[in-house]
Amino acid sequence: MHVFPGLALARSAQGYSRLGPDFLTELSPEPVPGPHWVAHSEPCADLLGLAADWRSPEALALLSGNGGGGGAGNGIGWASVYSGHQFGVWAGQLGDGRALHIGEIENKGQRFELQLKGAGRTPYSRMGDGRAVLRSSIREFLCSEAMAALGIPTTRALCITGSSLRVRREDVETGAIVTRVAPSFLRFGHFEHFAHHGLLPQLQQLFEHVLDQHAPECRDAAVPAAALLERISRQTASLMADWQAVGFMHGVMNTDNMSMLGLTLDYGPFGFMDGFDPGHVCNHSDHQGRYAYARQPNVAFWNLHALAQALMPLVPGDPETASEPLLAALESYREAFPAEMLGRLRAKLGLVSSLPQDRELADDWLKLMAAHHTDYTIAWRRLGSFDSSAGASNEAMRDLFVDREAFDAWAQRYRARLQAEASSDVERRKRMTAVNPAVVLRNHLAEGAIRLAREGDFTEIERLLKVLLRPFDEPVLASDAGFPPDWAAQLEVSCSS
Known part of the structure; x- marks a missing residue:
């Protein structure tokens, strides 16, 4: 067992690691030079029941792959073997090619596995180096916690640790490690x-x-x-x-x-x-x-x-x-x-009852947005402010559509549907605000944090995380919930991301 201030890891007698060598390979992570903290998630730390002072030097070493892994007391973690279909084609044997399980934490009757992503080669790395870069690590860390805040089932991310290790992808980048958390990482x-x-x-x-x-x-x-x-x-x-x-x-x-x-x-x-x-x-x-x-x-x-x-x-x-x-x-x-x-x-339409025409109403709303390439998150959010009173112009909504008459025709049906259940605009807006987020992790928001982090400034990761943890609240910076800038259209993400 590894016991550091506020952080105790062990191998459970009921955990996956007990299944034996046919299922996994035991190995140690590969150390990195100059490890340092990049970001951490307090909600994830709370989920694990960690003490406030858990980010100790010893924990930094462990979560950077420099302090041993696993809870067996021998400094060894493990990587599992699996196979699968990739892009619809049988790919044969795969496995944890850049993920290393380092132990488990139990809190309030729940057991969580901790896994380092980017801790070096494993027997399943194939031609890869087993590493992750700062860019992809920031994206995974932020999105894991953002999805949890949206109420969507997800693996979690406790922290990112960085290092001076250089990793080659399309270009040479800085290496990083994400500590991932889940009850299990079992896959199909x-x-x-x-x-x-x-x-x-x-x-x-x-x-x-x-x-x-x-x-x-x-x-x-x-x-x-x-x-x-x-x-x-x-x-x-x-x-x-x-x-x-x-x-x-x-x-x-x-x-x-x-x-x-x-x-x-x-x-x-x-x-x-x-x-x-x-x-x-x-x-x-x-x-x-x-x-x-x-x-x-x-x-x-x-x-x-x-x-x-x-x-x-x-x-x-x-x-x-x-x-x-x-x-x-x-x-x-x-x-x-x-x-x-x-x-x-x-729920996103603010409806509390069920009528047969609801599916067509929702489908036609989606078709209307698709026809006008309307911003998905902003359109749903603004719909919460829809004025259902007769003769209301709803200009903020109409402005999202080139063909305003097409929106007006749909809005007339929506208004009638709301009236059919005697909907109160005030109460409906509360319901819709609670399910239609103001902020999601758009690529340009992540890119802003990544660009600063590459210069050694991690403050935008911390700021953005706080915003993403409250996705249904209007953010202090309107740009966090605004339309993407023109340059965002040029951003590309690939399997190396």
Whole structure:
């Protein structure tokens, strides 16, 4: 066990590391020169129950890879093996290529794994260097905490540590390490790995671990594997509705980037929508547009099918009929996602009742925004101030659309819908303000923090984090919630991000 002021890490007897060498490789992180603190998240520290003085020199060494890892007392952490489909193609063996688990913390009955991203090569790094750069680390740190503040299931980020290590990507950049936090980093790809290679005892062992630690209610089901698949299908449906509702694009929805707990996992070339375009592709490396915004829900369903295939050996009985309960479990996604999405849209429209015409009203609003490339976040936020009284001009809304008459026609329907439930504008605005954020982590906001950080100034990371932790409040700086500057259109993020 590592015990520093306010920071104690151990390996749990129930944790993933107990599964043994078929599932992971034990190794130490590679040290870095000149480690220093870059940023930290107090909400994440509170989640872990850390003391106020947890950022000690010893903790800095540990979280920079310079003080050993893991809770076994031997200075060793571990990296797990998995496989997966990348851009729809089987990629074979993958694994934690630049992530190293260093132990667990238990707080108030919850257990959290800590993982260093960028701590050096592992046996699964393939041709990579196992490192992360300051640019990508800032983006992941800020977005992890921003998503949590939005109420979207996600892995968390405790801190960033920097160093003088030079790392080559498109250019030579400064290395950094993010300390990631989650109840588990298990992926669809973990199951795919053992199923694909015919390692059925290990597949069963992994399955038992997931049931024991994360889904005990599935054990007593008629077909536990199908019950687990239905559970993750419903969690994934809810997560996709959350993403779509705030205009979030993951960018790399490979099966090895899909969480078995329904968390947003692996922040790389993500993006939040500026001008609304359902076909927008945030990942510059995604040349075919597989992971475009509008395709995310269907990609998630495709990935769930891949998981179902991996779970088939766990279904008892005739192999010829093993797929039947799993296919039935997958139907829960087809049922859940449309309902979850409509629920999010009703809330964003400020509606408290359900009427048959709501789906068409919401769809036509999205089509109107898409036709005019209207700023997604600003349009939803301004809609909260819609005046439903007869003859109200709603100029602030009309100004967002080139074809004002088209907005007026939709607004007339919206007004009638609000009147149908005797909606109070004052109360509706409160509801809509609570679900339509004023601020999301747009690329240009992250870029501003990155540019200063490259000069050694980390104050913008701290300032921006405070804003992102209160996304539904109007920020002090209006520009944080304003339209993106013209230069933002030139920003590109790719798989190296």
